[in-house]
Amino acid sequence: MAGGGKRGAPGKVLLAGGYLVLDNAYSGVVVSTSSRFYTVVRPLLADSPDAPIQIRVRSPQFQDASWLYFVHLDGPHTVRVEHVADNGSSAATKNKFVHLALQRTLALAAELKSVGTLQNSLAYGLDITILGDNDFYSQRAQLAAQNLPRTLDSLAKLPPFAHTGVRLPDVHKTGLGSSAALITSLVSALLLHLGAIPRDAFSSADGATASDGRKLAHNIAQYVHCLAQGKVGSGFDVSAAVFGSQLYTRFDPAVLEPLMKDDISDVPLHPVLAPSNPKWDYRVEPFKLPPQTRLMLADVDAGSDTPSLVGKVLKWRQAHAAEAKALWDRIDGLNRALSRTLLELSAKAARNPEAYRKAVKYISTIQSVQWLANPNIADNEHHIALKQVIESFIDAHNLSQDIRANMRTMGERADVPIEPPEQTALLDACISVAGVIGGGVPGAGGYDAIWLLVCDPAGCPPAELPASRVERVWSTYAPLDVAPLLAAESAERGVRVEVLEEVRGLQEAVDREGAGAGAGPR
Numbered sequence: 001m002a003g004g005g006k007r008g009a010p011g012k013v014l015l016a017g018g019y020l021v022l023d024n025a026y027s028g029v030v031v032s033t034s035s036r037f038y039t040v041v042r043p044l045l046a047d048s049p050d051a052p053i054q055i056r057v058r059s060p061q062f063q064d065a066s067w068l069y070f071v072h073l074d075g076p077h078t079v080r081v082e083h084v085a086d087n088g089s090s091a092a093t094k095n096k097f098v099h100l101a102l103q104r105t106l107a108l109a110a111e112l113k114s115v116g117t118l119q120n121s122l123a124y125g126l127d128i129t130i131l132g133d134n135d136f137y138s139q140r141a142q143l144a145a146q147n148l149p150r151t152l153d154s155l156a157k158l159p160p161f162a163h164t165g166v167r168l169p170d171v172h173k174t175g176l177g178s179s180a181a182l183i184t185s186l187v188s189a190l191l192l193h194l195g196a197i198p199r200d201a202f203s204s205a206d207g208a209t210a211s212d213g214r215k216l217a218h219n220i221a222q223y224v225h226c227l228a229q230g231k232v233g234s235g236f237d238v239s240a241a242v243f244g245s246q247l248y249t250r251f252d253p254a255v256l257e258p259l260m261k262d263d264i265s266d267v268p269l270h271p272v273l274a275p276s277n278p279k280w281d282y283r284v285e286p287f288k289l290p291p292q293t294r295l296m297l298a299d300v301d302a303g304s305d306t307p308s309l310v311g312k313v314l315k316w317r318q319a320h321a322a323e324a325k326a327l328w329d330r331i332d333g334l335n336r337a338l339s340r341t342l343l344e345l346s347a348k349a350a351r352n353p354e355a356y357r358k359a360v361k362y363i364s365t366i367q368s369v370q371w372l373a374n375p376n377i378a379d380n381e382h383h384i385a386l387k388q389v390i391e392s393f394i395d396a397h398n399l400s401q402d403i404r405a406n407m408r409t410m411g412e413r414a415d416v417p418i419e420p421p422e423q424t425a426l427l428d429a430c431i432s433v434a435g436v437i438g439g440g441v442p443g444a445g446g447y448d449a450i451w452l453l454v455c456d457p458a459g460c461p462p463a464e465l466p467a468s469r470v471e472r473v474w475s476t477y478a479p480l481d482v483a484p485l486l487a488a489e490s491a492e493r494g495v496r497v498e499v500l501e502e503v504r505g506l507q508e509a510v511d512r513e514g515a516g517a518g519a520g521p522r
């Protein structure tokens with residue numbers, strides 16, 4: 001879009017529901033993050049009018065990350081996107097995720113509009129820039145290079161969309177779901193740019209009431225992500241990128257079966273991907289974190305291999321069906337109760353803001369075990385509303401601890417490190433800090449990350465915030481190398497259209513490496 005429209009899609013954290021969410025009998029509690037992927041689409045203004053339609057895609061945060069494609073519109077249902085050498089050193093590198101996103105989104109647009117309309121929209125070619133917030137990639141090297149301690153303050157000082165200094169395959173990812181956010185952002189930008197969905201498709205949000213345009217973006221993003229990954233996962237990460245925080249229940253993979261072959265040139269996409277196709281049976285139920293709390297995330301430098309964890313857990317589940325069912329049912333009950341309790345806290349805050357504010361302020365200075373120890377609060381009838389808020393926070397604490405215990409059981413039974421002892425020690429240390437509500441290992445677990453939910457009382461001096469106490473624990477924690485991420489929960493619900501100039505550092509990042517608006521292919 002001339003003028004610099006761009007589409008941002010958030011990352012995700014699966015607070016609860018790892019493994020369970022792969023089965024549509026269960027759900028996952030997923031939070032979308034303030035860290036986003038952005039796609040900026042501009043005309044390429046290719047020199048020769050006779051040249052084939054060109055699309056150039058660049059990721060200026062990486063070395064050798066520029067890909068050039070020719071688009072062939074061979075017939076009413078034949079859109080071919082061909083990867084070609086881009087004059088530079090990137091000739092040999094492919095990007096399957098980007099290539100498939102272009103290929104399938106253009107094909108869908110051709111079905112929805114017409115080949116002629118598509119040809120017109122692509123007449124000048126497309127110059128696409130993809131940028132991810134720093135959080136998606138480990139910033140350890142950047143902090144070390146600038147001699148900065150690993151704190152939230154230091155992260156805030158790094159330039160936005162910092163260069164990672166490496167090639168894409170060599171980057172250390174932090175687990176926020178870079179590929180799902182990237183695919184969602186890219187296909188949404190293309191659908192809008194090509195007029196395949198209305199311009200206001202992303203202006204209102206909320207799962208059940210989402211526009212058909214948003215639902216179409218969801219369906220094609222799920223499809224492309226599955227194709228690129230070579231498997232149909234639960235899709236919670238794409239759903240979070242599209243719809244925002246939610247209680248997610250997966251779609252039946254059968255819906256995508258007709259399109260999962262390599263050559264589908266004779267199979268129309270829209271009948272399968274249309275929001276009106278009843279086989280899309282995913283459910284998005286409302287979820288958000290309570291006011292005056294904050295999600296904290298840390299990247300623990302000891303990666304684990306998610307696919308191998310998942311394979312082993314599913315194998316154990318199959319071999320021990322009855323025991324696994326009891327465990328899965330128990331965990332799902334706890335996960336749903338956690339989601340309900342956190343939503344109840346939002347409702348209590350709305351009903352009685354004063355009592356809520358006081359409760360958060362009070363428990364922010366005390367360890368969770370002591371939250372109702374004060375007889376003044378426990379027995380005083382003037383404090384009923386305050387006490388009710390504190391009780392919900394205690395429920396949230398107990399539920400998250402129970403979930404951890406049951407996930408440890410899952411790990412022990414399946415013999416995989418879902419919450420290994422090293423992570424248990426770290427989480428116990430963090431959760432015992434005053435003002436911390438609960439925490440756990442996100443997603444599939446393993447050694448690589450933790451999440452915490454902490455009180456964030458309004459008007460408290462920064463140094464006295466629970467988050468600052470947690471940061472001190474992280475920065476001095478000897479047994480593991482713990483680095484904070486900047487991300488918090490995103491207040492916006494899912495993918496949205498933004499104004500280029502309003503996202504700090506985005507314009508500069510797009511212009512980096514000599515690729516200003518109107519630049520021809522290099």
Ligand SMILES: Nc1ncnc2c1ncn2[C@@H]1O[C@H](COP(=O)(O)OP(=O)(O)OP(=O)(O)O)[C@@H](O)[C@H]1O
Pocket residue numbers: 059061095096097098130131132136168169173174175176177178179180182229
């Ligand atoms: N900035 C980017 N520009 C272009 N492609 C990217 C970018 N970031 C990621 N990708 C694509 O996504 C692929 C990585 O996907 P993969 O599924 O391995 O990661 P992921 O599981 O989403 O990672 P994480 O959850 O840790 O962020 C890369 O190989 C590349 O094709």
Ligand SMILES: C[C@@](O)(CCOP(=O)(O)O)CC(=O)O
Pocket residue numbers: 014017018019020021022175233234235236306310442443444445
């Ligand atoms: C194990 C699983 O349920 C969650 C994996 O999540 P993550 O990639 O660890 O955030 C797999 C999935 O849902 O696709």
